[in-house]
Amino acid sequence: MPSRRERTRILVQAGPEFRRSLADEARRTHPIDVVQPPTRGLVMVQLRESAKRTRFHLGEVTVTEAKVRIGGTLGLGILAGDDSEAALDLAVIDAAYNAQIAETSGWDAQLAAADEAIARSQAEHDAVLLTTRVSFETMEVT
Amino acid sequence: MGYVAVKGGTEAIRASTERLRYERLKHGVSLDVRQARAGLRGLVDQVMSEASLYDENVAAHAIKQAEGSPEEAVFLLRAYRSTLPRLHITVPIDGTSARVERRISAAFKDVPGGQILGAGYDYVHRLLDDTLMHEEETDVRAWLERWRDASRAQALPNDAGRLDGLPKVADYLHAQGLMEPRENDDTPPDDVTKRALRIPASRSERLQVLTRGQTGTVTSLGYASLRGYGPMLHPTVGELRVAALPLTIPNPLASHENEAVGGSDPTLYADPDDGYYLGEIRITEVETVVPVHEPGGEERQALRFDLGYGACFGQNETKAIAMSLLDQCLEHPDSRHPTHDEEFILMHVDSVEATGFISHLKLPHYVTFQSELDAVRRTHQPDAVSGEEDA
Known part of the structure; x- marks a missing residue:
């Protein structure tokens, strides 16, 4: 089972259709109680600088956050930007995992497949970007 | 000396605000926020950085409203930011x-x-680049297609590096x-x-x-x-x-x-x-x-x-x-x-x-300046000065 961070990374990067398909699977069998409708807010980015290895605040990023319950179990959905549907779908999936509903047993394989597609797409992107890798040569001083 | 408030001018200020909107729209063209985000990447990045707020859509919106003025766009973003709650802080990121x-x-x-x-x-x-003066969306699509084809042809193997x-x-x-x-x-x-x-x-x-x-x-x-x-x-x-x-x-x-x-x-x-x-x-x-x-x-x-x-x-x-x-x-x-x-x-x-402090210098300072004016005038009236001193 992927960690929560890996799971949310795949879900955020995989796109709306994939998120919606998992969330709808949970919605079909479990009533969803929206605790906090999608809300805009800020997350402060904390960076570790490389000169003295200290931490500082780089600035804030807008996010959309939602919370739902499945049974008595809370789930959180949050992502950068303004996307209410994504926040709700993420919250439903998180609550489903936290409540360990039966549907989640089949989701890990789907997440792994989605992650492979993301990795392939990223590798293709990188392969094009790497055509700008430069090899400088120093000239002899005469 | 402290600041002294002024009042009045409501109608003129309202008309001035409308005039500002007119200046933005007088060519009959509305800048699409999506176009601003896509085509003004450098300005969007600068404004987000100075505003200390990362949101490309909101930054493009602010740039449109500010007619491309970075200082006004940054001000708008800082004001917008103040309306939102801070929900979390990230883990320290390397x-x-x-x-x-x-x-x-x-x-x-x-x-x-x-x-x-x-x-x-x-x-x-x-x-x-003279071609940009008449660049059409069809040109853009055609260029993108050629670029993608060429990139795929030149791309290194997928394992060439991470x-x-x-x-x-x-x-x-x-x-x-x-x-x-x-x-x-x-x-x-x-x-x-x-x-x-x-x-x-x-x-x-x-x-x-x-x-x-x-x-x-x-x-x-x-x-x-x-x-x-x-x-x-x-x-x-x-x-x-x-x-x-x-x-x-x-x-x-x-x-x-x-x-x-x-x-x-x-x-x-x-x-x-x-x-x-x-x-x-x-x-x-x-x-x-x-x-x-x-x-x-x-x-x-x-x-x-x-x-x-x-x-x-x-x-x-x-x-x-x-x-x-x-x-x-x-x-x-x-x-x-x-x-x-x-x-x-x-x-x-x-x-x-x-920019706020520099800009405030153009706003009404009538009472402040009047007192300075009085002081300077007194120095130009030797008789009056001596009279005051006598008094």
Whole structure:
């Protein structure tokens, strides 16, 4: 089972259709109680600088956050930007995992497949970007 | 003398505000926010950086409303930001976790992982491209198709290299023993948006003020440090990277059973693998290498390197380099040089503070000025002055 961070990374990067398909699977069998409708807010980015290895605040990023319950179990959905549907779908999936509903047993394989597609797409992107890798040569001083 | 309020002018102000809208719309064209975001990337990045708020759509919206004025757009974003609650703080993110889009070094031509030029203006001719005057969407689509085909044809094998997790050039200097090794310093960072800046500032406050500084001001002050308003030797950009930084927050629903490990700071004690991934933001990060002479005996001086650090939202390379110069300057306070004077630098780089104070000079100061006028007039009336004195 992927960690929560890996799971949310795949879900955020995989796109709306994939998120919606998992969330709808949970919605079909479990009533969803929206605790906090999608809300805009800020997350402060904390960076570790490389000169003295200290931490500082780089600035804030807008996010959309939602919370739902499945049974008595809370789930959180949050992502950068303004996307209410994504926040709700993420919250439903998180609550489903936290409540360990039966549907989640089949989701890990789907997440792994989605992650492979993301990795392939990223590798293709990188392969094009790497055509700008430069090899400088120093000239002899005469 | 204190300020004295004025009143009146409501109708004229209303008409002036309408006039401002007219100036934006008088050509019968409405700038599409999506077009502003897509086509004004440099301005969007600059405004997000100076506003200290990352949201490309909202920044493009502000740029449209401000008619492209960076200072007005930054003001709008800062005001917008003040309407939103801060929900979380990310875990401390190391720049090496970012996915590189561009990475260059002026110090080493062969860096592990290679130099990636990515998208940059360094080697382009600064000549106006006449074709842009009549560029149509069909031209854009056709160019994109040709570019994608050519890119696919030229693309390296998919295993040619990874662009995430690339080491820093500074790591090489550490490994060579040319720089002091550093352990993580987890002193809780201060936040100038929560507590007003005080001098002397902490390192975290200095870096936060510089990263949200006005681009032109930070650049000019960095330039001044090189021109002799500071004792700095010629610095070298060890590494400049533009990269997509992944953001993770600690799990706010988790129990605090690990609290003892990291004190009261959940961004330290929480398990990052249990956190929530939010997405990526593009940042520019710079490490400037500066040679530092150290006393090494009467005959010789040992030499080592220090790093200056700069980072900001978006692709703002000149600002990030200048920030790294000022970071290095402020690490060595020296009241003889303005660029090494923390108060001089930090109190004057903020866009909203600087433009706000300068702009307020054009607003009504009638009573203040009237008193000055009276004083000057009195000096031009010798009889009156002597009369006053007699009285």
